[in-house]
Amino acid sequence: MANGPACSKRLRGITALAIGMAMVMAVQGGAVAASPPPPAPAPAPADGGMSQWYMRAYHVDAAEAARRLRASQPAGKLGARMAAEQASTFAGLYIEHSPAFRIVVRFTDDAAAQLARYTQDPDYVAETAPRSLRELRATQDRVVALMMEHHIRFISGLDIHTSRVTLHVLDPAQVQRLLARQLPGVDYVDVKKTTGFLEPTADGALPATG
Numbered sequence: 001m002a003n004g005p006a007c008s009k010r011l012r013g014i015t016a017l018a019i020g021m022a023m024v025m026a027v028q029g030g031a032v033a034a035s036p037p038p039p040a041p042a043p044a045p046a047d048g049g050m051s052q053w054y055m056r057a058y059h060v061d062a063a064e065a066a067r068r069l070r071a072s073q074p075a076g077k078l079g080a081r082m083a084a085e086q087a088s089t090f091a092g093l094y095i096e097h098s099p100a101f102r103i104v105v106r107f108t109d110d111a112a113a114q115l116a117r118y119t120q121d122p123d124y125v126a127e128t129a130p131r132s133l134r135e136l137r138a139t140q141d142r143v144v145a146l147m148m149e150h151h152i153r154f155i156s157g158l159d160i161h162t163s164r165v166t167l168h169v170l171d172p173a174q175v176q177r178l179l180a181r182q183l184p185g186v187d188y189v190d191v192k193k194t195t196g197f198l199e200p201t202a203d204g205a206l207p208a209t210g
């Protein structure tokens with residue numbers, strides 16, 4: 001996502017759940033019998049508990065959780081490689097965990113054949129997209145420039161699932177009129193209303209949300 005004048009840096013993201021997200025472990029309590037003595041605690045899992053979290057979140061067994069986590073690890077690097085080598089057709093990559101696990105890779109042309117050049121892993125699925133990630137980012141850059149030029153506060157992002165630019169503003173009607181004048185023919189910017197923005201504190205930091 002990208003912030004307006006209140007924040008100078010634009011952040012781009014994908015709308016699917018990321019494996020690397022911070023995961024909170026639930027601590028389970030229970031009674032301990034006085035006799036015999038309780039067994040020694042099991043060693044902590046090598047992945048820091050992520051497999052346990054994944055098992056609970058997606059209702060799979062330990063082996064499947066571990067398999068999915070291993071399969072997800074190289075996806076980021078592979079996506080970066082495809083973005084660099086197939087910039088004109090690569091349209092993004094995201095990971096789905098439910099109802100089935102799959103790593104979706106989108107291309108604008110001959111998606112299955114392009115994906116096959118990089119992997120034969122059955123967890124990877126090719127999809128055809130209407131526009132490339134490079135085109136999406138270029139359009140987002142133009143939208144951001146317009147918002148800055150007209151002093152309009154906004155938050156912008158990219159929806160990789162649908163190959164669209166998202167834009168949250170206080171007055172969608174005003175922005176839609178502006179985009180219609182300045183970017184005629186660009187019909188893949190979704191303008192949505194927001195009720196407000198996080199305000200930085202006196203030291204420039206954003207307030208804590210939790």
